[in-house]
Amino acid sequence: MQPFLDGLRQLLGPADLLTDPADMAPYLTDWRRMFSGPALAILRPGSTEQVSAAVGLCAQHGVAIVPQGGNTGLAGGATPLGRAPQVVLSLARMTAIGTPDPIGMVIEAQAGCILQRVKEVAADCGRQLPISLAAEGSATVGGVIATNAGGVNVLRYGMARDFVLGLEVVLPDGTVVKGLKPLRKDNAGFDWKHLFIGSEGAFGIVTAAVLRLTPATRHRSVALLSVQDLPAATRLLGLFQDRIGETLSAFELISADAIRLVETQCGLGAPVSGGNWFLLVEAASSLDGLPAAVQATLEAAYEAGLLQDGTLAASEQQAQSLWALRKHVTEAESRCGKSLKHDVSLPLRRMGAFLESIQARLAGLAPAARLNIFGHLGDGNLHVNVVLGDTPLSIASRITGMVHDLVAEAGGSISAEHGLGQYRLADWQRLTPKTERDLAIDIKRAMDPKGLMNPGKAVPGTSHRQ
Numbered sequence: 001m002q003p004f005l006d007g008l009r010q011l012l013g014p015a016d017l018l019t020d021p022a023d024m025a026p027y028l029t030d031w032r033r034m035f036s037g038p039a040l041a042i043l044r045p046g047s048t049e050q051v052s053a054a055v056g057l058c059a060q061h062g063v064a065i066v067p068q069g070g071n072t073g074l075a076g077g078a079t080p081l082g083r084a085p086q087v088v089l090s091l092a093r094m095t096a097i098g099t100p101d102p103i104g105m106v107i108e109a110q111a112g113c114i115l116q117r118v119k120e121v122a123a124d125c126g127r128q129l130p131i132s133l134a135a136e137g138s139a140t141v142g143g144v145i146a147t148n149a150g151g152v153n154v155l156r157y158g159m160a161r162d163f164v165l166g167l168e169v170v171l172p173d174g175t176v177v178k179g180l181k182p183l184r185k186d187n188a189g190f191d192w193k194h195l196f197i198g199s200e201g202a203f204g205i206v207t208a209a210v211l212r213l214t215p216a217t218r219h220r221s222v223a224l225l226s227v228q229d230l231p232a233a234t235r236l237l238g239l240f241q242d243r244i245g246e247t248l249s250a251f252e253l254i255s256a257d258a259i260r261l262v263e264t265q266c267g268l269g270a271p272v273s274g275g276n277w278f279l280l281v282e283a284a285s286s287l288d289g290l291p292a293a294v295q296a297t298l299e300a301a302y303e304a305g306l307l308q309d310g311t312l313a314a315s316e317q318q319a320q321s322l323w324a325l326r327k328h329v330t331e332a333e334s335r336c337g338k339s340l341k342h343d344v345s346l347p348l349r350r351m352g353a354f355l356e357s358i359q360a361r362l363a364g365l366a367p368a369a370r371l372n373i374f375g376h377l378g379d380g381n382l383h384v385n386v387v388l389g390d391t392p393l394s395i396a397s398r399i400t401g402m403v404h405d406l407v408a409e410a411g412g413s414i415s416a417e418h419g420l421g422q423y424r425l426a427d428w429q430r431l432t433p434k435t436e437r438d439l440a441i442d443i444k445r446a447m448d449p450k451g452l453m454n455p456g457k458a459v460p461g462t463s464h465r466q
């Protein structure tokens with residue numbers, strides 16, 4: 001491998017080819033410290049041309065590539081897996097942002113740009129990029145596109161896929177495909193960029209994108225509400241949709257247990273009590289009547305007997321403190337030791353029975369474990385996490401298998417937004433019809449015949465095709 005590494009050093013310079021174990025360590029373990037794996041080196045190219053040349057060298061030497069952005073992914077997709085020679089290719093140095101076009105409402109950014117920074121640049125010209133995640137201060141444009149990230153505003157604006165107008169990618173042989181047109185409408189043939197969005201680096205490397213912006217909203221109303229049960233929560237969602245649906249930008253569910261966790265682990269206090277479930281509801285508009293419309297909707301909800309308690313933020317500062325409760329749920333959970341993350345979506349009408357089944361089965365399988373449930377109820381997406389406590393790690397896969405089996409029975413998805421990575425691939429294979437699996441493998445074979453792009457993540461290896 002020495003000629004390979006020498007070639008890379010010549011290409012990238014010694015500062016951007018890391019081979020010292022201490023320098024490599026942060027790139028070889030994921031954010032949750034659940035996955036880690038070896039690599040020959042960490043590559044830090046600074047341009048699309050360098051990515052292309054580095055990928056070409058890897059193809060020539062049969063070395064696999066793990067693309068990495070901010071390393072905030074929750075499925076182990078950016079962490080090396082297995083024994084095959086591989087490198088991590090970090091996009092972190094590619095951070096150029098083009099001047100936004102506020103009338104055409106587009107912005108171009110390189111893959112390594114931090115999402116929050118792109119949002120700030122868009123905001124400076126009076127527009128917004130409403131992809132909103134708790135990890136937005138570290139997640140990158142490339143990672144967000146490669147995972148088709150969701151977040152709290154999907155209800156109104158859609159997933160990352162809905163923002164990508166143009167894409168530049170480097171294929172597994174090093175070829176650069178430059179599709180950076182800022183067009184909203186382009187039906188001139190097959191729209192290949194969708195192959196890369198959500199493919200978790202299994203088909204190629206995203207190096208830049210043109211993203212769609214939306215008008216900024218001048219008013220927002222944020223409320224924290226408590227309800228007795230899930231049927232009340234879904235009826236409340238229906239009421240909001242009926243009355244102010246086009247302004248509804250978030251409808252987040254947090255269990256009372258999760259709120260208690262945030263209070264005890266992060267020192268925050270919820271100004272609302274009562275009920276088994278909390279809802280963080282946000283509406284936004286540029287029209288002046290929004291606060292009155294939200295207030296009237298809340299009064300109707302009280303009259304219909306749907307609410308236990310609630311508060312409507314009276315200032316932007318109060319709105320931010322209500323959001324802080326929601327944003328700290330993941331951190332509060334991580335302070336309680338190891339947990340298993342399940343990122344599921346299912347039809348709203350089946351959620352109640354699904355959660356009851358999980359509760360019953362978990363009590364039998366792992367009595368020391370506790371459920372931590374929150375998520376994007378408006379999108380039918382729940383994070384059904386299991387805080388393990390004293391539960392032995394050896395039964396982790398049985399617990400996850402049980403949750404995923406119940407999701408499949410309810411006609412849901414085992415990954416609403418976090419992707420398969422290495423964490424969910426085996427369960428996806430187990431629960432997905434053969435025709436669908438074979439289609440994924442055939443596309444992988446066509447895109448990456450040598451199987452060098454992020455092996456063991458997102459798509460089964462070609463040997464699984466029977």
Ligand SMILES: Cc1cc2nc3c(=O)[nH]c(=O)nc-3n(C[C@H](O)[C@H](O)[C@H](O)COP(=O)(O)OP(=O)(O)OC[C@H]3O[C@@H](n4cnc5c(N)ncnc54)[C@H](O)[C@@H]3O)c2cc1C
Nearest residue numbers: 069070071072073077140142143144146149150151201206
């Ligand atoms: C606290 C917290 C909250 C989160 N909340 C949400 C949420 O609400 N919704 C949500 O969807 N996700 C959420 N996530 C998950 C994560 O932030 C997203 O998946 C994010 O999109 C990952 O971006 P990244 O740059 O960190 O990618 P990485 O973690 O570096 O990589 C993720 C995957 O994309 C691939 N990849 C990265 N960059 C590229 C590239 N340029 N080209 C090709 N492939 C690439 C990697 O190989 C890997 O498979 C959260 C994570 C944390 C830690």
